[in-house]
Amino acid sequence: MKYAEFPHLGRRPYTEFAQAGVLEPEPDELAPEAVAPWVYARRSVPRERVEWWYHLPTRLWFRVRRDTASDTVLGVEAARGDER
């Protein structure tokens, strides 16, 4: 079982969370030809990235920085509520 440290919660296992994918702010303006790439294009290579994680028991959201090669959590922030 893999664990990480979370604000408010302490050390919790990955399995208590639903992962909602990578953090990608929605642009204010999107040209018609840029819509399809924004919807579909992904860069799924080994790297560090920031993801949304949702803690199922407490319904709290977190921004989790994770290395997708080693599957280690590098940093966690509680969601403020005003992110997009």
Place this chain on the structure above:
Amino acid sequence: MSVRLLKYAFIEDHAEQPWFGTAGPLRDSYDVVIIGAGGHGLACAYYLAHDHGITNVAVLDRSYLGGGNTGRNTTIIRSNYLTPEGVAFYDASLALFRDLSLELDTNIFYSERGHYTLAHNESTLRTARWRAEVNKHFGIDSEVVDADAVGRAIPGIDLACGGNHAVEGALYHAPGAVARHDAVAWGYARQAVLRGVEIHQHTAVTAITTRGGRVSGVETNRGPVSAGCVLSAVAGETPRVLDMVGLTSPIEIFPLQACVTEPVKPWLDTIVVSGSLHLYVSQSARGEMVMGAALDPLEVHQRRSTFEFVSGLADQILDLFPAMATLKVNRQWAGMADMTPDFAPVMGTTPVDGFYLDAGWGTWGFKATPISGKTMAATIAAGRDHALVAPFNLRRFDDFRLVGEKGAAAIGH
């Protein structure tokens, strides 16, 4: 007893002759370079040589032959898909699989078992009926059967499923089969090499070179190679190869895990899948129970297997087959799956001239090995998409024309 077997008893050296020699030095130039010596890449090499007479082909692999998802899948072959595109494609694959042992002069242990996709509730049963009707329309042997028929056909099954989610029926696909996955890769490799194709293992492609929007070759850890056509057939690492040519795709990589138990006497002669329980199971020719579950939840680029997988799977499978409680798990492993949003592959030509893709095979790639090899070979030989491949072009994500193949993976969505 065969004479060959008898001779074995009287010879000192029991070593099997190698199926093909090791390739010599990497040459400077080939007509076609195929990245990835798995089933799909090797099949494409074979059909390029066999169907189109293109033999100046090099298959390069960072690791060893058939060591990726070809050697890691659970070898289920079926064609009871949901969309017309999917049904046509996979049924053509099944037809090739049936004669593959003869064509490759290699016993691939192709074994038709019958394939049950269990329904534990009304909505799954409704989807099963939908799939059966689409299948029948296209001439595929596929039907919905009730719980009694499931109980008669599958020995040892607990139809009450531990009392939590009783089996209400199933989608039955009689041609559903299993095969020896390694033999498929080896057979294609041997026949390709016999026709002049070179297979270079432990040869990593580090870059793809282009000139004026056209592919001109690849850089490898053994030096540069020029080639007018490059095919990427690297399940689980497609985004890394796309990075080399500056293309993007919707493909995301998730690990998929499987395991086998210790071998036991043959008792389960069908393939059993349950989407609701996220599991599938069949018995291999060696007697092992081959089992798998849904995708892991997180994007991870490594082939590590986990205890959560095997404990979660055991929990579910014992609801269905309580007698399996005494079996021990022998091995477990993971592969990396190229997942696409519409559960259909990404194949054919790309915006970069001479660069071809055979990707997005998610959890459903093994059963497509022969047809993807054959159609990609035709695509490369002609320089344009084969008719069966055209619906799966990367372009569909620019045009919002997704395939919507919900029957692609038996489980996992």
